[in-house]
Amino acid sequence: VHSLTWDELCKAPAAPLQFQRFSFNHPLYIMFTSGTTGLPKGIVHSTGGTLLQHRKEHVLHSDVRPGDVMSWYTNTAWMMYHWFISGLASHAAVVLYDGAAIVKRKDKDDVGILWRMAEDAGVTHFGTSPRYLAALMEAGYEPGHQHDLSALRSVLSAGSPVSAEQYDWLYSAVKRDMIFASISGGTEIMGCFVLGSPLHPVRRGEITCKGLGLAVDVLDERGASIIGRKGDLVCTEPFPSAPLTFWGENGDARYHAAYFEARPGIWTHGDLAEQTIRNTVIIYGRSDTTLKPGGVRIGTAEIYRVIDAQPEIQDSIVFGYPADGDEDIVLCVVMKDGMPMDELLIKRIRAEIRQNASPRHVPRRIFQVGAVPYTLNGKKVEGAAKATATGAPVKNVGSIINPECLAEYAALMQGS
Known part of the structure; x- marks a missing residue:
């Protein structure tokens, strides 16, 4: 050229x-x-x-x-x-x-x-x-x-x-x-x-x-237009x-x-969304990273909103983990320097997610990690974290700016 x-x-x-x-x-x-x-x-x-x-x-x-x-x-x-x-x-x-x-x-x-x-x-x-x-x-x-x-x-x-x-x-x-x-x-x-x-x-x-x-529009699984409920954009x-x-x-x-x-x-x-009676729209995250505990679709954005307000936490990532025909919500957090992740913090995180989102949003497992995988343009890669934790291949590793951090996720679920 x-x-x-x-x-x-x-x-x-x-x-x-x-x-x-x-x-x-x-x-x-x-x-x-x-x-x-x-x-x-x-x-x-x-x-x-x-x-x-x-x-x-x-x-x-x-x-x-x-x-x-x-x-x-x-x-x-x-x-x-x-x-x-x-x-x-x-x-x-x-x-x-x-x-x-x-x-x-x-x-x-x-x-x-x-x-x-x-x-x-x-x-x-x-x-x-x-x-x-x-x-x-x-x-x-x-x-x-x-x-x-x-x-x-x-x-x-x-x-x-x-x-x-x-x-x-x-x-x-x-x-x-x-x-x-x-x-x-x-x-x-x-x-x-x-x-x-x-x-x-x-x-x-x-x-x-x-x-x-x-x-x-926002459609449900029947293909019907819905208002006030989550569906596919x-x-x-x-x-x-x-x-x-x-x-x-x-x-x-x-x-x-x-x-x-x-x-x-x-x-x-490919977005999980809701249209309101005011003709506004709320985006909850990507459909392929949607969490489904108990078979109910919920968005990661509702959890991130609570976690981002915690002064001790630098960053976080959420994904679903298969468990006995259902799905557990897994939350991984990066702590700020000098801040410990103890049982008091874990209890507070769960209580605030329950109060500000819903009981279904409460993570079953919470881990501390060193970093969160991101793409070049700054998007969290929940799919890569989930794939690594479940032992599946990561197809988009070339798109991740810090793929070395994924090694930590491979050991998360061992013994948990």
């Missing part, structure tokens, strides 16, 4: 830009999924579908206007990089950052680098993730009290569910007069099924609305940003098997 350094590009003589026209379905990207639940899938996306989806989401859902400044802490391997770069099509500027979101210093961690950038650049739309928000909350950092964020109109978050407590923190520690939008979709559609809106109220712990022009009609195919051999067959095998003609996205 021919490439140029930045200096070489700047020294090249100027020439008029020449644009070549392509059809709507001309391939634009081959984007690989994160590999949280299996081998990454190479998904071929169309030029027209991607552009149409992004323009809709930016202008109509995110209120991006000409002259706005967008930023998102991401990398080129995550679809959010390409999503926010498309802000150029709405005549907005984009701010790129290369480096760590939290910089290690000798005295203490520098958690404010992205907010200094936002202040200096006059960022209007600040993109982030729940994991980053949790780190700021833990550090006691309040960006709105330490920076001039007068230009900021919206904060957006993607990658995993945002807890209700994080909604509260954003409006108290960042800015009261703004739109917070938790958005959810994926690499598969290069956009969002559910996201924010400048016209609707923001409700803590809930995603504001379904994407315009998308027949998004689906799209019942075709949409422009659907993939063209999967890259590689038998791409069409693998594509249809991944999203249409469960319900012919209906896109089954």
Whole structure:
């Protein structure tokens, strides 16, 4: 592949830009999924579908206007990089950052680098993730009290569910007069099924609305639309940003098997979700990491919400473990330096999960581990932890940024 350094590009003589026209379905990207639940899938996306989806989401859902400044802490391997770069099509500027979101210093961690950038650049739309928000909350950092964020109109978050407590923190520690939008979709559609809106109220712990022009629904095992109960997030009609195919051999067959095998003609996205009577949506986690104690489906997000509030715990991961025809919930926690995991803490964790989630959410087994497996773009890999603990092969080990930590999970259940 021919490439140029930045200096070489700047020294090249100027020439008029020449644009070549392509059809709507001309391939634009081959984007690989994160590999949280299996081998990454190479998904071929169309030029027209991607552009149409992004323009809709930016202008109509995110209120991006000409002259706005967008930023998102991401990398080129995550679809959010390409999503926010498309802000150029709405005549907005984009701010790129290369480096760590939290910089290690000798005295203490520098958690404010992205907010200094936002202040200096006059960022209007600040993109982030729940994991980053949790780190700021833990550090006691309040960006709105330490920076001039007068230009900021919206904060957006993607990658995993945002807890209700994080909604509260954003409006108290960042800015009261703004739109917070938790958005959810994926690499598969290069956009969002559910996201924010400048016209609707923001409700803590809930995603504001379904994407315009998308027949998004939540179905139960009968295929019936349900409200107020957990089910599968689906799209019942075709949409422009659907993939063209999967890259590689038998791409069409693998594509249809991944999203249409469960319900012919209906896109089954793989998220456990609930739609409310307010037409908002709650995402509980991936369907393939859904816990099923007693045969009842529950989401991991409800457990993580409780664990993230524990001051002694640095990180955690939850998965189901087969047990006598049923499934036990296994919770693994990473303790902060100098913090012990004793019986008092275990009892408190179980009591708070019982109170704030339900008795079904209470972990049967709780272990202390040294690290949690993550993908390159910061997603927990529950499937890999479960596979290792049960002695099954880990198919997506190449997608895990710290696969060495899995050795500890192999010994968890021995003698327990």
